[in-house]
Amino acid sequence: MLSLHLILFLAFGAVCVAGAVNLLAQTHPINSALSLIAVMAALAGEYLLLGAEFVAAVQVIVYAGAIMVLFVFTIMLLNAGVEEHTKGSRVAIVIGVPGLLIGSVLLAWVVLHRSGTEAVAMGALPGDPRTIGQLLFHDFLLPFEVTSVLILIAIMGAVVLASKPEAIQKRKEH
């Protein structure tokens, strides 16, 4: 029987896949970026169906809201133009498409039958903010903090790489 949950799951999934295909098919970077936003939003809908409302909200705020705004910002700032499609080699179509299909079928089979975990029922995840907070700041505090330090290091590395060599030289002389 088609439940409302299943219908919504399929609808969000369809939007997600359509957005992803459109992302590849579009020639203009800004259209691709907007397709990616649609993918992110559809994923947030899927999370919501699983009962992970906090993750869904964060998905929208962080990915659709902040990261993709930066993408769009960069595209606007660089004034990136329309890209040319390559004609596409025959190898990509002959081997790539069937390979992709076989790969995803295999992956689905392994996840469903070999991983030893049951498929998650709709609305079954403990996804309310209180549980997530308990997990992040109590049960897995150390991994969480280590990850944040890692990200901080990555940001500092990016700043160092982006700054001009003369500026670094100047700092060394001081």
Add this chain to the structure above:
Amino acid sequence: MPLPLPIFVLVSVIKSALILFILLTAVAYTVWLERKVVGHMQNRWGPTRVGPFGLLQPAADGIKFLFKEDLTPPHVYRPLFLAAPLIAVVFALTSIAVIPFGNSFEIFGYTIPLQITDVNIGLLFILGVTSVGVYGVALAGWSSNNKYSLLGGLRASAQMISYEISLGLSLVGVLIMSGSFSLRAIVESQQGFFWYMVPRWNIFHGQFIGFFCYLMAAYAETNRIPFDLPEAETELVAGYHTEYSAMKFAMFFMAEYANMITVACLATLLFFGGWDGPLFGPTVLRVLLPVVYFAAKIVVFLFVYIWVRGTLPRFRYDQLMSFGWKFLLPLAIANLVVTAIVVAW
């Protein structure tokens, strides 16, 4: 007792339509209020001709916008040029869905809350919707294919991302004190009094700095003076909506004022006790009075918005960025740390 599905759908549709109508009317009359108040601050009368006190001016403006010629310049990127005002206005109107206006009331044995829907991530929902609303402004600026529009769009996206961090952090203090993302629960945590006279609202409960950060960041998020750089008319003609005319321009206008109202609603709910106020009289009055208190507090916030607009000049762009990153963000973090320590004590 929970509502059966058909009645639930019916009640939701009625509530959504009613709240949308009220919101759009409020948007129209906020414009009127702004013109009137700024007029008086500048020793003018503001609108006076259409109706008593110019009260029918919003209707006249609406008709004018509908009948004006809708120009689409030939050099724009059409799909996004048409979509941008829609994005702006849709997301501005969506966030009202989770805002509670008053207590729930009972009718025919069913309990109906004065709110379209009460979700337990209400606050995050609003933050998410506002963060997606940036695309309206950014895409309008880019798709117009005009240097002033592009600069306005770039400024808008940079400014909104920068101030969203302070906005979010300034709210965490309130969240720590109430322990919930649900706006209804946050209001309910502010009931009662200190020393029998001062209401237990968060602003009197150690969140004054949080409120200050919220207000500053919210002014920047809604592109209002003194942070209205995306549409700074002395530098950028009209910023991101330079190329828009007629109803498309009106949609950006509506989005801006709807966002102002959402910000005022959030400030009321989070820092000023929502619909909290003295209750008395028969049941009908007990249901209606909270809504009146809520509306009154919102009008005060809208007045402050307009007052600031009539008083302060615009920031320079570098001042805006250094204020946001070097002053507001550390202040919000400090407020968060102090609140956390005090609550944990």
